[in-house]
Amino acid sequence: MTTEEQAQIPDDGSKTLTDLILKGDHENAARVAVEIVAKSGSANDVVDTIADAMNIVSDLHGMERYSVAEVEKCEDAAEKALVAVRPRIKIDHKKIKGRVMVGSLQGDPHGFDKTLLLTMLEIGGFTAIDGGTDLSPEQVASKVKHNRPDILAVPLLTESAAKKLIDANTHIQDTGGKLRIIAYGRGAHGLTGQKFTMLEDDYFSAFSKIAEILISKA
Numbered sequence: 001m002t003t004e005e006q007a008q009i010p011d012d013g014s015k016t017l018t019d020l021i022l023k024g025d026h027e028n029a030a031r032v033a034v035e036i037v038a039k040s041g042s043a044n045d046v047v048d049t050i051a052d053a054m055n056i057v058s059d060l061h062g063m064e065r066y067s068v069a070e071v072e073k074c075e076d077a078a079e080k081a082l083v084a085v086r087p088r089i090k091i092d093h094k095k096i097k098g099r100v101m102v103g104s105l106q107g108d109p110h111g112f113d114k115t116l117l118l119t120m121l122e123i124g125g126f127t128a129i130d131g132g133t134d135l136s137p138e139q140v141a142s143k144v145k146h147n148r149p150d151i152l153a154v155p156l157l158t159e160s161a162a163k164k165l166i167d168a169n170t171h172i173q174d175t176g177g178k179l180r181i182i183a184y185g186r187g188a189h190g191l192t193g194q195k196f197t198m199l200e201d202d203y204f205s206a207f208s209k210i211a212e213i214l215i216s217k218a
Contacts, residue, residue: 013039014049017081021053022060024073026080033081043088047119050078051204054112058186058202072110079112086119096125098214101149103131103140105161105168113155113185117203124207126214137164141171144179151213153206155185162190169196180213182206 013036020029033050037043057074060066066074100121104114111133121128131143131152144152152172156162165183172179181197184206188199200206 012036014045017046017049018053018056021050021074021077021081022056024070024077026073026077029077030080030084033085037085037088042090043085044090044123046085047082047089047116047123050082051116054078054116075110075112079110079115082112082115082119086115089119089123091122091125095127096211096214098151098217099127099129099147099149100151100153100210100214101129101131101143101147102153102155103135103143104133104155105135105137105140105164107161107164108134108155108157108187110157111155113157113203117153117155117184117206120203120207121210124211126210135168137167137171140165140168141175141177144172144177145175149179151180151182151210153182153184153210155203155206156183156187156190157185158187159190162187165191165197166194182209 013032017029017032017036020032033046036046054074057066057071061071102114102118104111114133118128118130129147129149131140131147154165156165162183169181182200183191183197184200184202191197191199198209200209
């Protein structure tokens with residue numbers, strides 16, 4: 001959704017929520033998200049609004065109209081809104097075979113991309129495992145060994161986190177773990193040339209790749 005398209009959103013609360021996320025107002029973003037769900041009864045539509053708002057933020061950052069600090073404020077507001085409505089999301093209970101663990105590494109300050117992918121996986125009927133945030137490479141390997149996922153998905157915002165994923169893969173291999181790793185986000189380019197992971201641009205393309213892999217195995 002472009003910024004111009006966003007201006008045409010009907011005032012059912014979605015535009016207000018979008019504006020609050022664009023301002024990085026995390027307290028009011030969470031409150032308005034809950035109010036929209038209370039009125040409409042549909043948390044899934046709110047998830048779409050939050051995702052669309054962050055697409056606008058990405059566009060603005062790409063045009064150098066938003067700094068990294070401003071993007072981080074928007075991510076915080078989007079995550080707070082998503083966490084507030086997540087318990088009311090309608091889940092597809094027809095489970096797709098396969099387990100996906102999503103976790104973020106030390107060096108990435110916000111968990112929005114992780115939370116959104118987890119939410120999308122749950123809505124789609126996948127078995128999604130929250131691996132946690134701010135993980136060290138050793139913690140990632142330990143959680144992989146404990147949870148035994150088929151796929152590890154890692155949002156990457158910084159190159160320092162990308163380097164930690166390389167270390168995490170080494171620890172996973174040392175413990176005998178075998179799984180597919182998908183890295184996504186603006187920091188994923190730091191892994192270009194690494195053969196152990198598949199690189200995706202964002203949470204949506206990561207979700208599509210996960211669906212392609214697991215559905216083809218069903």
